[in-house]
Amino acid sequence: MNIYFAYGLTLASELELPSLARGEGRADIAVRLGVPAERPPSEIGIHGYYALGPAVAHYVWRGVGCFAVRDGSEIVAELEPGADDASVANLITGSLLAIAMHQRGLLVLHGCGVEIGGHVVGFVADTGGGKSTTAAAFVRAGYPMVTDDLLVIEPGPNGTLPVVRSGPARMKLWPDTLRTFGHEPGSLPKVVGPRDKRLIDADLHTGAAWLPLAAIHELAWGEETRIEPLAPQEALLALVRNSYCVKLLDRMGNQGAFLQLCALLASQVPVRRLVRVRDLDRLEELVENMRYEI
Numbered sequence: 001m002n003i004y005f006a007y008g009l010t011l012a013s014e015l016e017l018p019s020l021a022r023g024e025g026r027a028d029i030a031v032r033l034g035v036p037a038e039r040p041p042s043e044i045g046i047h048g049y050y051a052l053g054p055a056v057a058h059y060v061w062r063g064v065g066c067f068a069v070r071d072g073s074e075i076v077a078e079l080e081p082g083a084d085d086a087s088v089a090n091l092i093t094g095s096l097l098a099i100a101m102h103q104r105g106l107l108v109l110h111g112c113g114v115e116i117g118g119h120v121v122g123f124v125a126d127t128g129g130g131k132s133t134t135a136a137a138f139v140r141a142g143y144p145m146v147t148d149d150l151l152v153i154e155p156g157p158n159g160t161l162p163v164v165r166s167g168p169a170r171m172k173l174w175p176d177t178l179r180t181f182g183h184e185p186g187s188l189p190k191v192v193g194p195r196d197k198r199l200i201d202a203d204l205h206t207g208a209a210w211l212p213l214a215a216i217h218e219l220a221w222g223e224e225t226r227i228e229p230l231a232p233q234e235a236l237l238a239l240v241r242n243s244y245c246v247k248l249l250d251r252m253g254n255q256g257a258f259l260q261l262c263a264l265l266a267s268q269v270p271v272r273r274l275v276r277v278r279d280l281d282r283l284e285e286l287v288e289n290m291r292y293e294i
Contacts, residue, residue: 003027006093007101007152007165008209015077017089019168019199029100031092034076036068052251057099064088069096072103086189090199093168098150098244102252106165107261108244111151111216113164114138119214120164122151123274124242127195129219130276133177136202137283140181145202146211148172150244153213155264161212162268172197180280215270218242222275225282225289235271236262 004011005023012027038051040060047061059067064087065079075096079088098108111124112135121138123131132148139145147167156162174197175185188198217227218238230238239262240246249255276286 005209006168007097007106007147007150009101009165013092015088015092016085017093019089019093019170021168029073029075029097031075031077033079035078036066036076038068040066049248049251052248054253055103057103057248057252059091059096059099061087061091064091067091067096069099069103072100072105075100090191094149095244099248101150101152102245102258105257105261107153107239107258107265109151109153109216109239109242110149110244111242112148112171113146113151113213115144115146115211116214118211119161120146120211121214122164122216123219124151124216124238125219126242130221130278131219132171132173133280133283134219134274134276134286136171136173136177136181137287139171139202141284141287145169145171148202151216153265155261155268156212161214162265163210164213166209166211169202170199171202173200174198176280180283213269215272216265217272217274220273220275221278223277224275225277225286226275227290228273228275230271230273232266235266238271238273239266 002013003023004017004020006020009028010023010025011029011031013031014033015031036058038058040050044060049057049059051058055071057069064083065077068076075092101108109124111122112131113120113122114135123134125131146164148171150167152165153162172191178185185198188200191197249258
């Protein structure tokens with residue numbers, strides 16, 4: 001049995017999950033081989049969720065396998081013959097672990113976080129919105145990575161700041177971004193799926209598994225770099241639309257608790273819009289400008 005640690009949780013896994021740090025102790029989540037209770041319907045194409053409820057979610061990726069996530073404490077994998085080990089590990093440590101943490105009552109945003117001055121600054125956006133590229137620019141400038149793709153947040157007790165749970169020491173970046181930073185994409189493992197993102201190790205911060213959250217920035221494209229504060233209602237909507245699980249809520253049936261988490265977070269930390277120029281050669285300028293704004 002392999003024991004790993006990520007996002008403040010201990011995972012006991014029958015499968016190798018090489019992107020996660022080794023851990024110890026009692027498992028919060030078990031990852032095991034088995035047969036999910038529900039079979040995928042024929043109308044699902046290459047991949048998709050099915051048979052969802054408040055405490056269970058099923059997922060299939062043709063050519064990889066069928067999976068079930070239950071009660072935030074178990075991920076069951078039925079692998080297809082010849083399934084690529086890296087693809088299986090990417091699914092488990094990405095989408096499926098996000099569902100498990102959502103089931104555990106955590107707020108999981110589609111975003112990244114870097115450490116600046118002992119606090120986390122988060123970047124959220126839809127797929128292709130540049131969040132990993134923006135975070136990577138800060139990492140290149142010497143700011144430690146806290147998490148990539150999954151920005152996992154829990155409210156701080158007694159009026160204290162919310163905290164971000166640290167993720168694995170790796171990033172998912174597009175080939176053009178990697179080349180800008182001096183890396184050869186062809187030498188790096190590919191992220192599962194049709195897009196050509198690659199996995200690369202990142203300089204992870206060496207502090208605690210939880211760090212206080214200072215601000216969240218929703219990314220947008222524009223003609224010049226600027227930061228715009230969002231009004232309370234806009235901030236709430238930004239958090240909702242950038243949730244990792246927002247498209248599944250109607251089938252999972254836990255919208256109320258999710259909206260309460262988003263509203264609480266919007267009241268505790270600034271949520272801003274970060275407008276950037278779509279130009280990889282100006283990433284250094286972006287970091288320099290933001291140093292004085294955060």
